[in-house]
Amino acid sequence: MTDALSLGLLRLSRRQKVALMIAADLLALPLCFACALFLRSGNLELVTRYGPTPALVIAACTIPVFSLSGLYRTVVRYFDLKVLWISGLSLACLVGLTYTLSFLVNDSSLPRTGLLIYWFIAFSYVVFSRFIARALLHRSQQRRNGLEERNIRRVAIFGAGEAGFQLAVAMRSSAEYRAVCFFDDDAALDKKIFADLPVHHTRTLHEQLQQRAIHEVVLAIPTLSSGKRRHIIDLLHRHGVSVRTLPTLLELVDRKITVQSIRDVKVEDLLGRDAVPPREDLFAKCTFRKVVMVTGAGGSIGSELCRQIATCEPQRLILFDHSEYALYAIEQELRQRYPDLLIAPHIGSVCDATAVSAALRGQGVDTIYHAAAYKHVPLVEGNMSEGIRNNVLGSWTIANMADHFGVQTCVLISTDKAVRPTNVMGASKRIAELAFQAAAARPNTRTTFSMVRFGNVLGSSGSVVPLFRKQIRAGGPITITHPDVIRFFMLIPEAAQLVIQAGAMAKGGEVFVLDMGKPVRIIDLARTMIEMSGLVEKSRKNPAGDIEIKVVGLRPGEKLYEELLIGGEVTPSEHARIMCSHEPRLDEAELQERLDRLFLACESRDELEIQIAVQGLVPEYAPYCSMDSPRRKPTPDPQEASPTLQLAFLRIGSRKRAVADGGADIEHASMPRSNEVT
Known part of the structure; x- marks a missing residue:
């Protein structure tokens, strides 16, 4: 009835x-x-x-x-x-x-x-x-709707607190979930009644999961630290139960907790390190009501930089990228989210001084964030001359243009692979750092140059997380290069915030590094992602598993582990979680001479000569291959290079020469256009 x-x-x-x-x-x-x-x-x-x-x-x-x-x-x-x-x-x-x-x-x-x-x-x-x-x-x-009792997901809530209470109340009217109990590691709450549900201590976790036929556990502690969150998720995964979570306190802001708040556990939740909170005074110093330019604006880091800068109400945001589609995508996103923001998109290569100058001239740019780079290690290793040209020549161009136009702050986005590099990509980023250090040491410069060095960025293009997701969706195997490979990881928004704050702290020539906590073993990350997908690793002990992890060997130039410091000399900065490293540098005249040799080697496209020239700039560079096996060719004489390359060497870093040509525009007296050097 x-x-x-x-x-x-x-x-x-x-x-x-x-x-x-x-x-x-x-x-x-x-x-x-x-x-x-x-x-x-x-x-x-x-x-x-x-x-x-x-x-x-x-x-x-x-x-x-x-x-x-x-x-x-x-x-x-x-x-x-x-x-x-x-x-x-x-x-x-x-x-x-x-x-x-x-x-x-x-x-x-x-x-x-x-x-x-x-x-x-x-x-x-x-x-x-x-x-x-x-x-x-x-x-x-x-x-x-045919939702019988047996079809409703029986859920346990981990965390008998305010968030857990709100979630339990919300589930009472849900046609999909039914909360059956709480778990909490507070012994004082064991066997108590909370929101009309029993609370069980985590020591009885396995027993209660079986007795109550629980399908899923929702982690409902938004204030939980990243390390503790990872520990709890690992504990639940070991009991073979599906785990989801509520957003963190930062993600929730002031939103009410509902059933729709439940989300899947993301890799970011498993870093084991809390995100570095930005300091508002530093965050706005170089962006609030400033004219800001971002190179590589369409890339993973560059686009997030643009989003973060847009929240600081800049006077104008200049987007610079060589990819038309990437530039279009970030421009459309920013115009939709920030309709009152003045945006100036420019297509061009950072190696092209004419294009960079055109983007800067008459704009009164206050801050430049240089994020444009080739960063994929094996691709740069197989295309050394182009990788060096983009990463080194591009950085040198930006440094010279920033100096010439009187930009207040110029920040280079570097990488931990620049420390004792074993690959050309890392070495090219170290040379880019040397270029910025040399520019910072110029006696009459009005620009504050600095560099920011951090580890791998989760979810960025070319990172392991999107690759692993794709391989899992395809049914495997997940390919890793070595079981002992470890990496530092951080989030894209966190990386962008670090870059912005570092520029505000810079005095000139510093290399800023983040206290990134403990590194993550790549094989552990792969196993966690398999578990998060509700699958089981396929191995010799478990041949009936779903996804195999296959070791394919280290790629050319890849290291087992990365470092953040070349030397041991570090000092604290204004930010509690950011350190300032004092790295060795080269005098600009010496740097100019060695760059001449490097670009002659790139013009010849002789990989051995390129590696020799790179080692001349970065003594700690130890390439993966033997330097004795290939036959060494004599280093080309700069006087015998093509006229275009000679012009590049004559003008590659000399601000005095660039300005001295009778008041001519800088682009006519600096580096050649990108289509002149191949």
């Missing part, structure tokens, strides 16, 4: 449901008033004395009050307690007003003594009737 009643209620139209609620209230409210009089006298004397008229009058006045308070406009299945409180307060105002008027006119036809009791009984009726109706409608909705 209950099922028939609930299904009948669900089939009614919205108008019919409202009419039914009003009709029920018209019948029930007079009875509520009669009950109030009965409770007042303890017998039926007052009820018979006053008759039905007062009860009908007060009920007729109550219906409009409920209507004005929104009681009949609210969908019963999604009833909000706020509406009940407003209805109760409105009814209290009606009772108070009626009592006052009756007292002032001394009207004895209305029993004033029962009005307060009527308010209590009528409000109780409204609450219970709406909750009963909601339960019936919810039951019928489940039946109609």
Whole structure:
């Protein structure tokens, strides 16, 4: 009978449901008033004395009050307690007003003594009737959708706190989840009742998971540190249960916790290191109401830099990238999210001084973030001349242009692979650092140059996480280069914030590095991602598993581990989690001479000569291949190079030469256009 009643209620139209609620209230409210009089006298004397008229009058006045308070406009299945409180307060105002008027006119036809009791009984009726109706409608909705008890996901909530309480309450009206218990590592809460659910200590985790047939555990502690979060997720995974989580406190901001707040566990949750919080004073120093330029604006780091800068209300944001599509994508995103932001997109290569100069001229640029680079180690290793040209020549161009146009701050995005590099990509980034160090040491420069060095960025193009996701979706195998490879990891927004803050702290020539905590073993990351996908690793011990992890050997130039410092000399900075490293540098004249040799080697495209020239600039560079096996060719004479390359060497870093040509534009007296050197 209950099922028939609930299904009948669900089939009614919205108008019919409202009419039914009003009709029920018209019948029930007079009875509520009669009950109030009965409770007042303890017998039926007052009820018979006053008759039905007062009860009908007060009920007729109550219906409009409920209507004005929104009681009949609210969908019963999604009833909000706020509406009940407003209805109760409105009814209290009606009772108070009626009592006052009756007292002032001394009207004895209305029993004033029962009005307060009527308010209590009528409000109780409204609450219970709406909750009963909601339960019936919810039951019928489940039946109609075929969601039987066995199809509802039985969920345990990890964390008996405020967030867990809100989630448990939200699940009561969910047709998909049913909370059955809490887990918490606080022994004082063991076997207590919280939000009408039992709380179990984590030591009974395995036992309770089996007894209660729990399908999923939701981690509901937004304030949890990253290390503790990773420990708990690993613990739950070892018990073979699916794990999801609520957003962190930073992600939640002020949003209310609902069932929709539950999300899958992301790799970011497993870093084991808390994100470095930005300092507001540093974050806005070089961006607030400044003209800012980002090179490589369409890349992973560059685009996130643009997003972070846009939140600081810059005067203008100049986007510079050689990829038309990447530039278009970030421009459209920023225009949609920040319609009042002035954006100036420029297509061009950072190796092309003419294009860089055109983007800077007349703009009054205050800050440049140089994120444009080739960063994929094997690709740069197989295309040494182009990798060096883009990473070194591009950085040298940006440094010279920033100096010439009087840019206040210029920040280079570097990498931990620049420390004792075994590959050309890392070595090229170290040479780029040397170029910025040399520019910072110029006696008359008005630009503050600095460098920011960090590890791998999760989710960036070319990183392992997107690759592993793709391999898992394809059914495997996941390929790793060596079981002992370890890497430092950080989040893309965190990396962008570090870059912005470093520029604000710079005095000139510093290399900033982040305290990145403990490194992560790549094989452990792969196994975690397999578990997060609900799959099992396929191995010799478990040949029936889903995804195999296959070791393919180290790639050319790849190291087992990365470092962040060349020397041991580091000092604290203004930011608690950012260090300042004092690295060796080259005098600009010496740097110029060695760059000449490097670019002659790149012009010849002789990989051995390129490696020799790189080692001349970066003594700690130790290439993966033997320097003795190939036949060494003599280093080309700069005087015998092509006229175009000679022009490049003559003008590659000399600010004095660039400015001295009779007041000519800088682009006509600096480095050649990108299509002149191949």
